[in-house]
Structures are given as structure tokens and as C-alpha cells.
Amino acid sequence: MKWIYRIVSLLAAAVFLLPILWMLSVSVKEEGMPIVTVLDWVKPPYSLAVYGEVLQATKLPLWVWNSFFIAVCVTALTIVIAAMAGFALSKIKFRLKAAVFFAVLAGLLIPGEAILIPLYQVAKDMGLLNTYLGLILPSLASPIAIIVLKSFFDGVPNDLLESVQIDGGGNWRIFFSIMLPLTRPAVASMAILTFIGSWNNFLWPFMSVTDDSLFTLPMGIPTLMSQYTVDYVKPMVINTISSLPIFLLFLVFEKQIIKGVSLSGIKG
Template sequence: MKWFYRLGSAAIALIFLMPLIWMLMVSVKKEGMKITTLADWFVPPYSFAVYHEVMSETKLTHWVWNSFFVAVCVTIFTVIFAAMAGFVLSKIPFRYKTFMFFVILAGLLIPGEALIIPLYQVAKDMSILNSYQGLILPALASPMAVIILKSFFDGVPNDLLESVQIDGGGTLRIFTQIMLPLTRPALASMAILTFIGSWNNFLWPFLSITDDRMFTLPMGIPTLMNQYTEDYVKPMVINTISSLPIIALFLIFERQIVKGVTLSGIKG
């Protein structure tokens, strides 16, 4: 029975991996090859010439860098700001704390599309359209990250913090040396989910960027796809290059990603 479950799991995994395998195999085929049977997609000859052509003749690598840079900046600053806000809401007493928490919680009820027009107007008034600032700054406010990290900070005993205060530790020491290390799994999970969300973000870059040098991958790929409608190889090369960073991220941080999905309740 154990082998039956293992074989069944392997078969299901293979089914889900087939589109990825097909994409990789097609990307190393020669352009203009005649495909008559299913096996022709997977058998030699292979060539990496199209990879060199795409990377040298298009701005794809530049768009990969834009997406990576924006995603890293958004991840770092979002986690920092969300951690500080969650810590204050959880452990620092002040007036209207409950009201402030519900204001942040209400941010989850407002769809992002409803904020696009005022957000665009603010970005235009600040003259940050077609810039990294325009891509990064609007993405830093994450009510979900604040709420999730607050719930983790709530789980840290107050007695532990009081003992640190008795030893002369201030708020900054409590936050950096006590709270952050104890909630490292939650921080890692939120960082990974934030990175993936920023990497896949399309709507805001589509509205705020018109200069093709500032395109991110979700914006740039459709413009390239429109150029290659008769052949499969170049579109698959483009998809492979753009997918490799996020695939590598998933393979390296698989446990944290699964844990992050479990913690945040995100389904997709």
C-alpha cells in the first residue's frame, strides 16, 4: 500500500511538472523545426542559440533585473515596516491602539483596484512615474503583513519583555534582540510571499510605467510575445528565462513558502 501511494504521488507530481518540462525542452530546440509527432518536442537536436539571441537582441535581461531589484527592495522595506508596526500594535501601549488596529484591518477590505486612480494621481504629483520609486513606494503598505506579524508578536510572553526591561533593555533592544529572533519563521514567510507578489505584480507597473527600459517582466513579456506568433521556441525561451529565478527561489525556500501559505491563509 505504501508503494501504491508513492507511485500515485509521483504520477500526480509528473502531471503537474509536464508543462514545465515541455517548456524547458522546447526552449532548447532549433527554430523552424517541423513537429509531426509528440516525441519531436523532446528528442534532439538541441541548441542554445535562441537563448543567446533573445538575451542579446531584447531587453529581457534588463527587465529581469528590474523585477529582481524592485522585488528585493519591496520585500526588505515591507518586512521592516510591517514588523515595526506589528510590534507597536502588539506590545507598546498607547491611546487608540485598538482603533488603529481596526483601521489597518479595514485595509484588507478595500480591493487594490479601487485605489489605483488616487494612487496614480499621488504618484504623478510626486513625479515618480517611470521610476524605481514609483514601482517600490506604493507597494510598501501591507496590512496583511502587519496583522500576521502582530499575531506572532502577541504570542511572545510579556514576562520575557519585562525581564529584559528590568535588566535595562530599552524598546529598541527588545525589538531587535528579542522579538525579531523569536519570530524569524514568520518574518521569513512574509518576506518570501512579498517577494513573489512583487515579482508577479502587473497592474500597477502597467499603469505607472511607459518607458520600456523600466518595464518589469510581467509587462515586458507580452510585448515580446506579440512578436513571435509562428514559432514556439522563442516564446518558450522567454518564459524559461523569466521563470528560472522564481523557480530557484521556490526550490531553495520551499518549506518557508509552504509555511507562509499556511500562516497567511492564502490559497491559489
């Protein structure tokens, strides 16, 4: 039976890898090369000239930087806020604790599209449109990150916390010395999933940014694609460059991503 599973796994992997290999193959073709048969997509000659043209003639490198910078800021701040909120809801006693938790839980029931208009009005009144802050701040409230991290903090024995309190340690020491090290896999997993979500975010940047120097990749790529309606090579080069950071992220943090999906129960 093992060889059957291996064959099925290889076939499934091939199904997912073929589009990526096809994209890479087309991206290194010469521009304007005629395509007559299927084999023309993959056979030589190859050239990287279109890569240089795209990088020099478009703002794609700037958009890659914008997406990376915003995703890093959103990830770092979201995890800090969610970890502190999850710790407070899990281990600190305070009035209306249950009400606060249900308020956070209710945030999962409200679709993001329902708050776009009031969010846009608030950002406009605060002068945050067409700014990095306007792209970062609205993404920091993550109910799912708070709930997931709270569930992991709940699994930390209270005896460990009490031993630190006996030694004179306060909540900050418990948080940094006990909670974060013990739940590092969960924190890392949520950070990676948050980064990917921010990297792929389209709707809010589309509403809040009109300056093309602040475009992120999901916004900028469609504007470039509309310029190349006949040629196949440049769109594939654009997609390859924009996909490369996520490919590298997955290769480096593959175990953490898989562990995060399996532990948190998040699918997507």
C-alpha cells in the same frame, strides 16, 4: 495504504512537472524546426542558440534585473515596516490602539483596483511616474503582512519583554533582540511571499510606467510574445529565462515557503 499515497503523490507531481519539462524541451529546440508528431517536441537535435539571440537582441536581461531589484526593495522595506507596525500593535500600549488595528484590518477589505486612480494621481503629482520609486513605494503598505506578523508577536510571552525592561532595555532592544529572533520563521515566510507577489505584480507597473527600460517582466514579456506569433521556440526561451529566478528561489527556500503558507494560513 502508503504505496497508494505514494502513487497518487507521484502522479500529482507529474501533472505539475510535465508543463515545465515541456517548456524546457521546446526552449532548446532549433528555431523553425517542423513539428509533425508529439515526439518532435522532445527528440533531438537541441540547440542553445535561441537563448543567446534572445539575451542579446531584447531587453529581457534588463527586465529581469528591474523585477529583481524592485522585488528586493519592496520585500525589505515591507517587512521592516510590517514588523515594526505589528510589534507596536502587539506589545506597545498607546491610545486608540484598537482603532489603529481595525484601520489596518479594513485595508484588507479594499481591493487594490479601487485605489488605482487616486494612487496614480498622487504618483503623478509627486513626479513618481516612470521611476523606480514610483514602482516601489505604493507596494510597501501591506495590511496582511502587518496582521500576520502581529499574530506571531502576540505569541511571544510578555515575561521575556519584562525581563529585558528590568535590565534597562527599551522597545528597540526588545524588538531586535527578542521579537525578531523568536519570530524569524514567520518573518522569513512573509518576506518570501512578498517577494513572489512583487515579482508577479502587473497592474500597477502597467499603469505607472511607459518607458520600456523600466519595464518589469510581467510587462515586458507580452510585448515580446506579440512579436513571435508563429515560432514556438523563442516564446518558450523567454518564459524559461523569466521563470528561472523563481524556480531557484523555491528550490533554496522550499521549507520556508511551505512553512509560511501553513503557519500564516495564506493560500495562493
